[in-house]
Amino acid sequence: MESSQTQQNLYNVYEAYPYQGQVPFTFSFRQDPDRLFPYAAAIPFYLRDRRVPAGPLDILDVGCGAGVTTLLLAEANPGAHLTAIDLSVRSAQLTAERLQFQGYTADCRGMAAEDLPQLGKQFDYINCHEVLYLLPDPWAGLQQMAAVLKPGGIIRANLHSANARVVFFRSQELMRMLGLMESAPSEFEHQVVREWMGALKNDTFMKKAIWQDKYRDDAEFLNSNFLLQGDKGFSIPDLFSMLESAGLYFLGMVDSRSWNLLDLFAKPDELPDTVRLFLEEASDMEQLHAHDLLVASHRLFDFWCSAQPTRELDLxxxxxxxxxxxxxxxxxxxxxxxxxxxxxxxxxxxxxxxxxxxxxxxxxxxxxxxxxxxxxxxxxxxxxxxxxxxxxxxxxxxxxxxxxxxxxxxxxxxxxxxxxxxxxxxxxxxxxxxx
Structure with a gap:
């Protein structure tokens, strides 16, 4: 369990640098289906039930940041009733202002995800983007979201892959050793990161793997990677364990096409028997875990889940x-x-x-x-x-x-x-x- 100081530091970071706060209020995603796809509730409802919700949905955005994700939810789900929360009070205020600027309304509150029961209502769809892995206890966090889900509701959330993000975890350990993780980062911590990365040889593994000069003055990039306190990585079995503990079924990865294990093989029509038998018999968890172990190409395990499994229906x-x-x-x-x-x-x-x-x-x-x-x-x-x-x-x-x-x-x-x-x-x- 993380210290309360870590959570206080995260609060201070997002008060000073609200997540995606650099995105102008004038920016809209309404004409960008690629960006809207992960936020469109109709898609997972259809994939699970072969039905589309009839009326406006009650949608909760957990960890709304400066309101970009809440705006995406508003634009991807016309007519939805939106509630947005964030640990940072300033972030919640910016969310309300962004949505008002774009012609939408939302109930925006500065509160921790652990306090969801205080909302006193349930939701058809819960979006929890780039938050779950920062909670002191992600298992409990998912359980709390499940508790405020309406019967038949769906959660979209994501976790950091321990394999894909391993170099950033090493960079965070380095910054911790340098004493940069004891309080919320400021320009001093940013400058130390820049100095270290700038002084290293270009072929040093860490610099080659994760550093680009274009990010040297990007405070959000530095805070969200090198200096991110409370960051945690997970395996696919961890994800399925978390779902089981919350009484939730795995519905699928949001970007499921890019998780196709068969695509990794040079000659998919001429597979050795050992590979073919594994692909035929492996569960969803085993296939996804194998993909993550083989290529670790996904920083995020971006998934949908619900208390109801996918219906078995004819195609x-x-x-x-x-x-x-x-x-x-x-x-x-x-x-x-x-x-x-x-x-x-x-x-x-x-x-x-x-x-x-x-x-x-x-x-x-x-x-x-x-x-x-x-x-x-x-x-x-x-x-x-x-x-x-x-x-x-x-x-x-x-x-x-x-x-x-x-x-x-x-x-x-x-x-x-x-x-x-x-x-x-x-x-x-x-x-x-x-x-």
């Missing part, structure tokens, strides 16, 4: 007629951006394929081109969500004729094309197919 590509008839097609709300609207309009007019993956890098690495059936679906879903049969009825008259015969498509051919397009877009989460 849309295997649906029967009755399932298609009841499904509702919904455009992922983070995609309602001018960039997509402009590209969609141009591609429809010019009969060109639409490249969609730059808008959703979390779900696909390879280029994904949407042809006319998918584009027409997006065009109608831009205006409103529709039952799949209603969407098909609107799209069918606008489909191009058979390219070989020049004849209009049959009803069966047209329906198949639209369904195939919906499956393609559902896989990359451009469209939700709610049941």
């Amino acid at each position: 849309p590509g295997t649906w029967k007629e009755s399932q298609w008839a009841q499904a509702q097609a919904i455009l992922n709300p983070i995609l309602k951006v001018e960039r997509l609207e402009t590209s969609l309009r141009e591609c429809l007019q010019e009969y060109e394929p639409l490249l969609i993956n730059p808008l959703l890098p979390q779900t696909t690495a390879k280029p994904v081109y949407l042809t006319r059936p998918a584009q027409l679906c997006l065009r109608f879903l831009w205006e409103e969500s529709l039952l799949v049969p209603e969407l098909i009825a609107r799209v069918l008259p606008l489909l191009p004729p058979d390219p070989w015969t020049g004849q209009p498509l049959s009803q069966e051919q047209g329906v198949a094309q639209v369904r195939q397009a919906l499956v393609q877009m559902e896989v990359i989460l451009a469209v939700f197919l709610a049941v």
